[in-house]
Amino acid sequence: MRDGYRDITALVTGASKGLGRELALEPARRGARLVLPARSEDQLRELAARISGQHGGTDAEVIVADLATPQGPKQVLRELHQRDLSVDLLVNNAGIGSTGPFLDRPLEPQPRSVDVNIGGLPTLTHTIGAELVAHGSCGILTSSPRLNTGDSHQR
Numbered sequence: 001m002r003d004g005y006r007d008i009t010a011l012v013t014g015a016s017k018g019l020g021r022e023l024a025l026e027p028a029r030r031g032a033r034l035v036l037p038a039r040s041e042d043q044l045r046e047l048a049a050r051i052s053g054q055h056g057g058t059d060a061e062v063i064v065a066d067l068a069t070p071q072g073p074k075q076v077l078r079e080l081h082q083r084d085l086s087v088d089l090l091v092n093n094a095g096i097g098s099t100g101p102f103l104d105r106p107l108e109p110q111p112r113s114v115d116v117n118i119g120g121l122p123t124l125t126h127t128i129g130a131e132l133v134a135h136g137s138c139g140i141l142t143s144s145p146r147l148n149t150g151d152s153h154q155r
């Protein structure tokens with residue numbers, strides 16, 4: 001399995017921390033090349049260096065983009081084109097992962113997560129999904145957004 005993803009390019013959104021980081025490390029461990037879009041450049045570069053140090057191969061590609069804005073997903077697609085990258089595996093992970101009863105937490109940044117999932121996710125999935133089908137290879141993993149209403153507010 002170590003080299004099973006050797007010819008695979010995996011794009012993992014929101015890999016600068018949390019679940020996305022782990023979701024990026026697994027295909028990297030199997031030999032995939034990684035493309036890493038998120039906002040936190042330092043964390044992305046640190047992850048790219050870790051992947052390179054642990055697994056070698058082609059360096060991970062860092063793309064700094066805010067997927068909650070209309071420009072963000074388009075920027076990612078533009079960068080893929082400019083860097084001549086073709087994605088084989090798309091992992092839609094970026095989002096807000098806060099925990100606890102919904103009504104006890106401030107409204108912000110919850111709508112930002114909706115912006116990522118309603119704006120960014122369909123744009124990337126539509127374009128990259130069409131390319132995956134055209135290549136005859138297809139892998140899309142989408143982590144569903146969490147809206148935790150919490151037990152303390154159940155009646």
Ligand SMILES: NC(=O)c1ccc[n+]([C@@H]2O[C@H](COP(=O)([O-])OP(=O)(O)OC[C@H]3O[C@@H](n4cnc5c(N)ncnc54)[C@H](OP(=O)(O)O)[C@@H]3O)[C@@H](O)[C@H]2O)c1
Pocket residue numbers: 013014015016017018019020037038039040041065066067068069093094095096097098112116143144145146
């Ligand atoms: N943790 C759970 O138990 C759980 C359960 C169900 C579903 N989920 C879902 O799984 C995903 C990850 O959760 P997590 O707990 O790992 O969250 P997290 O630790 O807060 O990480 C969220 C990731 O999404 C990125 N992100 C957030 N807003 C972004 C934006 N506007 N543009 C680009 N990237 C953005 C962040 O990167 P930057 O800040 O660098 O941009 C970060 O890498 C979320 O979609 C969440 O809703 C999580």
